Amino acid sequence: MKQALRDCLSMNEYRISAIIIGFFITLGVTMLQYLRLGTIDMNVQNLILTFIYVIGGIQVSQHVKDIAIKNREDRAAQNEP
Secondary structure (H helix, E strand, C coil): CHHHHHHHCCHHHHHHHHHHHHHHHHHHHHHHHHHHHCCCCHHHHHHHHHHHHHHHHHHHHHHHHHHHHHHHHHHHHHHCC
16 A cells, blocks of 8 residues: 555655644544543644644745746746857
8 A cells, every 4th residue: 555655646745645644633533532521632732733834834845945946947047048
């Protein structure tokens, strides 16, 4: 199964997918804990916030990288005679 995922996804997509799957597993466990106990542990809250920050950070860094690559290509095209 792991090989099939690597064949279908690039390494960046594979890493992001693992993070998202971990987030949803943690979210599911958190929902069950809330239904059973009526409260959510502070450590689990911090873990969920960390997942959210990581996913958001990855998206922002990817967007910045895309802009930088586009600007570099535009400058290279302008400098060509």
